[in-house]
Amino acid sequence: MGDESKKTLSKIPLLKTKAGPRDKELWPQRLKEEYISLIQYVQNNKKTDNDWFKLESNKEGTRWFGKCWFIHNLLKYEFDIEFDIPVTFPVTAPEIAIPELDGKTAKMYRGGKICLSDHFKPLWGKNVPKFGIAHAMALGLGPWLAVEVPDLIEKGVIKYKEKEQS
Amino acid sequence: MTAVDWEEVKRLAADFQRAQLTSTSQVLSERNCVEIITKLIESNLLEVIFTTDGREYITPQYLLKEIKDELYVSRGRINLVELAKTLNVDLSHITARIPEIEKSSGCSIIMGQLINKNYQRTIAEEINERLQRDGQITTADLTKLYDLPGDFLQSVLERNLGKIIKAKQDKSDSRVFFTQAFIEKCKGIVKGALRALTRPTQVSAILEATDLQERDFYYAYDCLVEDKQTFGSLTARQGNATFIPQMYTKQQSDWVQNFYKQNGYLEYDALTRLGISDPVSFVRRNYSDLLHLPTCAVGSLLIDQIEAAVEDAISSNSFVDLMMIVPSIFSPDDVAKVLEAVMKRSKGKSAPLIFSDTVLISEGFVQEVLKPFTDKGIIQKKAQQAINDGSYIQLQMEKKLGRSLGKEKMDDNFDSKADKKEERRKKAGSGKSGGGTQGRETKTKAAPKKKGRSRKESGGSENEVIDKKLEFFTPEEVEGELSSNKNLEELEDSGVLTDFARHITPLLNKTTYETTARLFEETLVSGASQRRKAHVELENKLENWLLELKLTERSIKLFPFADTQSRLTASVLRMVGTEVVNAIFSYATSADGSSPVDPKQITAEMRTKLLADVNGDLHDALASLHKTLYGNSLEEFISSAEAALSLTGLLGRKSDKKKEKQFIHKRREYLLSELSIETTPALVLQLATLTLFQAATGHILQVSGKFVPTILAFLKPHLTDEENAILQAYQDKLLKLLSVDSEEMEAELKTILSEEMPKIKELATTYKKMIQKDN
Numbered sequence: 001m002g003d004e005s006k007k008t009l010s011k012i013p014l015l016k017t018k019a020g021p022r023d024k025e026l027w028p029q030r031l032k033e034e035y036i037s038l039i040q041y042v043q044n045n046k047k048t049d050n051d052w053f054k055l056e057s058n059k060e061g062t063r064w065f066g067k068c069w070f071i072h073n074l075l076k077y078e079f080d081i082e083f084d085i086p087v088t089f090p091v092t093a094p095e096i097a098i099p100e101l102d103g104k105t106a107k108m109y110r111g112g113k114i115c116l117s118d119h120f121k122p123l124w125g126k127n128v129p130k131f132g133i134a135h136a137m138a139l140g141l142g143p144w145l146a147v148e149v150p151d152l153i154e155k156g157v158i159k160y161k162e163k164e165q166s
Numbered sequence: 167m168t169a170v171d172w173e174e175v176k177r178l179a180a181d182f183q184r185a186q187l188t189s190t191s192q193v194l195s196e197r198n199c200v201e202i203i204t205k206l207i208e209s210n211l212l213e214v215i216f217t218t219d220g221r222e223y224i225t226p227q228y229l230l231k232e233i234k235d236e237l238y239v240s241r242g243r244i245n246l247v248e249l250a251k252t253l254n255v256d257l258s259h260i261t262a263r264i265p266e267i268e269k270s271s272g273c274s275i276i277m278g279q280l281i282n283k284n285y286q287r288t289i290a291e292e293i294n295e296r297l298q299r300d301g302q303i304t305t306a307d308l309t310k311l312y313d314l315p316g317d318f319l320q321s322v323l324e325r326n327l328g329k330i331i332k333a334k335q336d337k338s339d340s341r342v343f344f345t346q347a348f349i350e351k352c353k354g355i356v357k358g359a360l361r362a363l364t365r366p367t368q369v370s371a372i373l374e375a376t377d378l379q380e381r382d383f384y385y386a387y388d389c390l391v392e393d394k395q396t397f398g399s400l401t402a403r404q405g406n407a408t409f410i411p412q413m414y415t416k417q418q419s420d421w422v423q424n425f426y427k428q429n430g431y432l433e434y435d436a437l438t439r440l441g442i443s444d445p446v447s448f449v450r451r452n453y454s455d456l457l458h459l460p461t462c463a464v465g466s467l468l469i470d471q472i473e474a475a476v477e478d479a480i481s482s483n484s485f486v487d488l489m490m491i492v493p494s495i496f497s498p499d500d501v502a503k504v505l506e507a508v509m510k511r512s513k514g515k516s517a518p519l520i521f522s523d524t525v526l527i528s529e530g531f532v533q534e535v536l537k538p539f540t541d542k543g544i545i546q547k548k549a550q551q552a553i554n555d556g557s558y559i560q561l562q563m564e565k566k567l568g569r570s571l572g573k574e575k576m577d578d579n580f581d582s583k584a585d586k587k588e589e590r591r592k593k594a595g596s597g598k599s600g601g602g603t604q605g606r607e608t609k610t611k612a613a614p615k616k617k618g619r620s621r622k623e624s625g626g627s628e629n630e631v632i633d634k635k636l637e638f639f640t641p642e643e644v645e646g647e648l649s650s651n652k653n654l655e656e657l658e659d660s661g662v663l664t665d666f667a668r669h670i671t672p673l674l675n676k677t678t679y680e681t682t683a684r685l686f687e688e689t690l691v692s693g694a695s696q697r698r699k700a701h702v703e704l705e706n707k708l709e710n711w712l713l714e715l716k717l718t719e720r721s722i723k724l725f726p727f728a729d730t731q732s733r734l735t736a737s738v739l740r741m742v743g744t745e746v747v748n749a750i751f752s753y754a755t756s757a758d759g760s761s762p763v764d765p766k767q768i769t770a771e772m773r774t775k776l777l778a779d780v781n782g783d784l785h786d787a788l789a790s791l792h793k794t795l796y797g798n799s800l801e802e803f804i805s806s807a808e809a810a811l812s813l814t815g816l817l818g819r820k821s822d823k824k825k826e827k828q829f830i831h832k833r834r835e836y837l838l839s840e841l842s843i844e845t846t847p848a849l850v851l852q853l854a855t856l857t858l859f860q861a862a863t864g865h866i867l868q869v870s871g872k873f874v875p876t877i878l879a880f881l882k883p884h885l886t887d888e889e890n891a892i893l894q895a896y897q898d899k900l901l902k903l904l905s906v907d908s909e910e911m912e913a914e915l916k917t918i919l920s921e922e923m924p925k926i927k928e929l930a931t932t933y934k935k936m937i938q939k940d941n
Contacts, residue, residue, distance in 0.1 A: 028171030035178035039185045046188065049198075054186050061175065 008050075009138055012041045018129035020089040021062045030090070031061040034132045041134040052145075053081070053137060061085070064094070064133065068141060070149045075160045077149060081141070093124045094133060096141050104157045107148055114144045217254045229255060230263055233280075234271065242285030246278050276318050289319075290326040297333050301348030302382065305341040316341065336385055344385070352378060352386035360390070360397050365414055366441055369400070369407045418442065419452065430467035432456070433495045457507055459500035468492070473508045476526055483530025525666075532670060536677065545674070549682035553689060640671070704749060708811060711746045712804060713829050714866065718742070719800040721865035730876055735800050737873065743803055747773070747795050750810050751788060833866045841927055847919035848900055854893075854930035858885070861930075889929055896926055 015033040019026030038055065045051045055066035065082040079098045086092045095113045102112035109115060120140055124131055131139075152158045203223065206212040214223035224232075232253050237244050246264075250257040264280070267273050273282040289312060297303050305316045305323065312319065323331060323343060334349065336342035355376045363372075373383055387400065398411040418440055426432055432453070437445035449456055449463045456463040472491060479486035488501045496504075505526065715738065722734045751773055773792055787810040794803040837860065841853040855877050859867050862884035867877065878897060882890055896919070903915045 028175050031175045032171065032178055035175065035182050039178070039182050042182070042185045046185075056183060057179065059176075061179075 005138070005143070008044070009135065011044050012134045012138060013037045014127075014130040015090070015132045016129070018090060020087055020091075021060065021085055022087055027061075030129075030132075034061070034134070037132050037134040041138065052142070055081075055133075055137075068098075068145065070145045072150050072153055077153065077158055077160065090129045090132065091125075093121070093131075093140070094136050096136065101152070101158075105148055105152060107144070114141065114148075116140045117143060215255060215259050218250075218256055219254065222254075224255070226263065229253070229259060230266060233260065233263060233267060237273065237280055237282060242282040242288065244280050246275070246280060249280070277315055279314075286322050287326075287330065290322055290330040293323065294326075294331045294333075297331060297343060297345055301351065302342065302344045303333075304343070336381070339381065342381060342385075349386065349389060352382045353389050356383055356386040357390055357395060360387075360409060360411070363398070363409060363411045363414075366408050366410045369409060372409060414441075422452070426453070426465060429493060430465040430471070431462050431493060431496075432465075433462040433493075435461065435495070457504065459496075459503045461497050461500055462495065464500075464504060469504065469508060472504055476505070476508055479526055480528040480530075483528055483534060485525060485527040485531050487525045489525075527666065532673070535666075536670060536673060545678045545681050546685070548678050549685050552678075552682050553686050642667075708746060708749055710829070711742050711749075712807060712811075713826065714833075715742055715746070715800055715804055715807075717826065717830065717866045719804070721859070721863060721867045722800070724863055724865060725876075725880055730880075734867075734873060734876075738800065739795060739803060743795050743800075743807075746807055747791055750791065750807065830860070830864070830866055834860055838931065841930060845920070845923070847896075847903070847916070847923060850923050850926055851893075851896055851900060854926045855881070857930040858893075892922075892925060892929060896922055 013036060015030070015037060017026055017030040017033055019030040021027050023030075042051070052070065053066060053068040055064055057064045062085045063082070064085070065080070067078055068081050069076050069078040071077075079100055081096055081098055083094045083096045085094055093116075095109075097112040098108075098114065099112040101108060102110070107115040117140075123139065124136075127135070149158065153160075203212065203214070207214065214225055215229060216223060233249060236249055236252060246260055247257060250260050253260070264275055267280070268275070271282060273280055275281075293303065293308060305320050308314075308319045308323075309316045320341060324335070327333065327335065327343075331343070333343040333345045336344060355378060356372075359372050359376050369380070369383065372378075373380055376383070378386070397413070398409055398415070401408045401410065421440065422432065422437065422442075425436070432445075432449055434445040434449075437448060442448045446458065446463075449458070453463065453465070456465055457469060472488060475486050475488070475491050478484075488505060489496070489498070492501055492504070718738050719735075722731050722738070725731050725734065787806070791803075791806045791810045794806045834857065837853055837857045841850065841857060844850050844853055852874050855874050856867055858881055859865075859877050862881055875897065878893055885893070899915055899919055899922075903912060903919065
C-alpha cells in the first residue's frame with residue numbers, strides 16, 4: 001500500500017456498528033454510518049480531483065450498483081459495477097463485480113467478481129467492523145482498476161467508447 | 167425508532183447522491199500542473215527554470231535578481247556553487263546567466279567566484295592598508311590571503327596603483343610592491359651596510375646581518391646604483407653573489423700596482439690570495455703588455471733583465487741558470503716560456519743551448535768545456551783505442567756493407583746490426599792478443615783504400631748515423647769527467663749536468679770520430695812508408711839469398727861425388743831456398759793489399775793455400791817455384807825464383823862480380839867473427855870447417871853441421887897433414903862426446919874440447935892467412 005492510498009484511507013471515517021442486513025435493529029444504524037463514510041470519501045475524492053465512481057443502493061441498502069471510471073492516456077474508461085451486501089457482513093467483505101469485463105481477464109471470478117489482492121482480506125478481517133463499503137472501494141476496486149485496466153487497454157480487450165457518458 | 171432510522175438512511179442516501187452529483191471541483195492536481203507546464207515548456211510557450219528539488223519554477227529574470235541580491239549580501243564576492251545551493255537552482259542555470267550579469271553589472275568570474283567592482287575596490291583598499299603597515303607586499307602573499315589568482319590580483323593592484331594603492335612596483339619583479347617609505351628604509355640599511363664593508367662579502371652574509379629579504383636588498387641596491395651611492399660592486403645577481411667594496415678593489419689594485427712596480431711581475435697565486443678570483447683575466451684587463459706565463463705574468467722590466475742575462479751569458483761564453491735570476495716563485499715552465507720569448511726577441515743571434523728549460527748554455531761555453539777533452543788527450547786516447555781495437559775499422563766495414571745492402575734494409579736492421587756489431591767489437595777487443603784475430607786483420611787492412619773515398623761521398627746525415635753507432639763516450643763517462651771540472655760546479659748545482667753531458671756526448675763522439683778518422687789516415691800513411699822500406703829490405707835480402715845460392719851452387723859443384731852434391735843441394739835449398747820462397751810468397755800474396763803473412767810462419771801447406779789465392783802468371787811462377795824447392799837443382803830453383811821475383815817486381819840489379827866478391831868477403835868476415843865468439847865445440851868445428859872451405863876454394867858454403875865430415879874429407883888435399891890430424895882428432899872427440907854415456911867422460915871430453923878449441927880457431931884463421939899469402 002502506497003503512501004498515497006494510506007493517506008486516502010485514513011481520511012475515510014471508520015465505522016462502529018457491527019451489524020449485517022439481518023440485524024433488523026442495528027442495520028439502519030450501520031447503513032447510516034456507511035453512508036456517512038461514503039459521503040466523506042466521495043467529498044474527499046471530489047476535493048482532490050480524484051472522483052472515480054458513482055454508487056447508489058436499493059432501499060434496504062443490501063444491493064449496490066453504479067459506475068466507476070479510469071483515466072488512462074487522457075481517455076476516460078467507464079465500467080458498470082454492482083455488488084450485494086453479504087449476510088455475514090461486515091465480517092465478510094462485499095464482492096464487487098464488473099459484469100462487462102466478465103471473462104476478459106484472469107483476475108476475475110465468475111459473474112465478473114474481481115479478484116482482490118492478498119492483502120485485502122486479512123486487512124479487512126483485522127478491521128471488522130471499522131471498515132465499510134467506502135474502504136472496500138478504496139482498497140479493493142481502486143487498486144484493481146489501476147492494475148488491470150491499463151493492461152486490458154494494452155491488450156485491446158477494452159476499447160475506448162466515445163461519448164458513452166457525458 | 168426503526169422508521170426514524172430508515173428516514174435518516176433515506177436522507178443520507180439522498181445526501182450521498184447529492185454529494186456524488188456535485189460537480190468535481192476544478193482543482194488541478196499537482197500531477198496535472200506538472201503535465202501542463204511540461205507541455206508548455208515543450209511547446210516553447212513558457213520559459214522557466216526548475217529548482218533543484220523540481221517543486222518550483224522560477225523565471226530567468228527572477229534568477230538574475232536573486233543572484234544580484236545574493237552578491238550584494240555577500241559583499242560583492244560569492245562562490246557560484248554556494249550561490250546554486252542557496253538559490254536552490256542548478257549550477258548550470260546560474261553559469262548560463264553569468265554573461266548577462268557580467269554585462270549588466272560589471273562583475274567578473276574568477277575561479278568559480280562572482281566578483282563585482284565593489285569587491286575589487288574593497289580589496290584594493292585593504293591591500294593599501296596592509297602596504298602602509300608592512301611597507302611591501304607581493305602578489306603571492308595576496309594570493310594566499312584572498313585565495314584569488316595572482317594574475318587577477320596583479321591586475322587589481324596595477325589598476326589601482328597610484329589611486330587607491332599608494333606604492334611603487336618593483337622594476338625587476340612586477341609582482342612586488344613597495345611603499346616609498348619602505349624603499350627609503352631599505353636603502354638606508356643597505357647603504358649603511360655596504361659602506362661599512364671593507365672586504366668582499368657574500369650577499370647572504372649581508373642579508374643575515376641586515377635582516378633584509380634578498381629581493382629587497384637587490385631593489386635597494388639598484389636604487390643606490392641609480393643614486394651612485396653603492397661604494398662597490400656586486401659580482402652577480404644570483405644567490406651566492408659577493409659584494410666587493412670599492413675601497414677593497416682600490417686597495418687590491420693599489421697593492422697589485424705596487425707589487426708590479428717593485429718586482430716587475432705578478433704571481434697569479436698571490437693575486438688569488440688577494441681575493442682576485444680570475445687572476446689571468448684580471449691581469450689581462452689591467453696590464454696590457456705583460457707576458458703571460460703558467461703561474462705568473464711578467465713585465466718588460468723583468469724580461470729585459472733576463473734578456474740581458476742571456477745576452478751576457480752568450481757574449482761571455484758562459485752559461486746562466488735563469489732559475490737563479492728570476493724571482494723564486496717562477497716555475498721551470500714559466501722560465502722556459504720566458505726564455506722562449508726572449509729567444510724569439512733576440513732572433514738571429516747565435517742560438518744557445520737550453521737545458522732543463524731554464525739553464526742556458528752558450529755555444530762558446532760548450533766549446534770551452536770540450537777543450538779539456540782535447541787538451542788532456544782524452545779524445546786522442548779514445549781515438550787511438552778505437553783504431554787499435556779495430557772498432558773503427560769495423561764500423562767502416564759495417565758502413566760499406568750497410569750501403570751495399572741498401573738504405574731501407576739498413577734502416578730496418580739498424581738496431582740488430584748495431585747490437586751485432588757491439589758484440590763483435592767486444593769479441594775483437596778481448597781476443598786481440600790471440601792468433602785468431604789474424605784473419606780479421608787481413609780483412610780490415612784491405613778496407614781503408616776504398617773506404618776513404620766512399621766516406622766522402624756519403625751524406626752528412628748518414629755520417630751522423632754512423633757517428634752515433636760508434637760510441638766513444640757514454641754520457642755517464644762524460645758526466646763524470648765534467649763533474650771534476652771546477653767551472654761546472656754551478657751547473658751541477660742546477661742539476662743539468664747530466665743533460666749537459668748527454669748533449670755534449672754526441673759532440674765529443676763526433677770530434678773523437680773525426681780525430682779517429684784523422685789518426686787512422688795518418689796510420690795509413692806511415693804504414694805505406696814502412697811498406698816501402700820493407701820492400702827495399704826484402705829486395706836486398708832476396709838478392710843476398712840468391713847470390714848466396716848461386717855461390718853455393720858453384721861451391722857444391724866442387725865436390726867430386728854427385729851424391730854429395732845432391733845432398734848438399736837439398737840441404738841448401740831447405741835452408742835458404744825455403745826462406746826465399748816464403749819471402750816471395752808472403753810478398754806476392756800481400757801485394758793485393760792484404761796484410762803480409764809472416765814469412766817465418768809459412769809452411770808447405772800454407773803455401774799451397776796461398777797459391778790458391780793468386781791468379782795468372784804469378785800463380786804459375788809461384789807454383790813452379792814451390793815445385794823446384796823440392797827439386798834437386800839449385801840452378802832451376804834460382805831461375806824460377808828469379809822469374810817469380812821479376813813478376814812481383816822484387817828483382818833488382820843483376821849480380822856482378824864485384825858484388826860477389828864483396829859478398830864473399832862479407833861472408834868470411836861474418837864467419838870469422840862468429841867463430842871468434844862461438845864456444846860450443848860442435849859449432850866451432852862447423853864454423854872452422856866452413857871458413858877453411860872458403861879459404862881453400864874461394865867459394866862460400868852454407869851447410870848444416872852434418873855435412874862437416876864431408877867437407878873435411880873434401881878439404882883434406884888442401885890442408886897439411888898436421889892440420890888434418892888436428893881437425894880429425896877434434897871431430898872424433900866431438901863424435902865421441904855424442905856417444906858417451908857417463909857424465910864424467912862427457913865432462914872430461916868437454917874440457918878437452920874447449921881446451922883444444924883455440925887451436926881449431928887459430929887453425930881456421932891462420933889457414934886463411936896462409937891462403938892469402940899464397941894468393
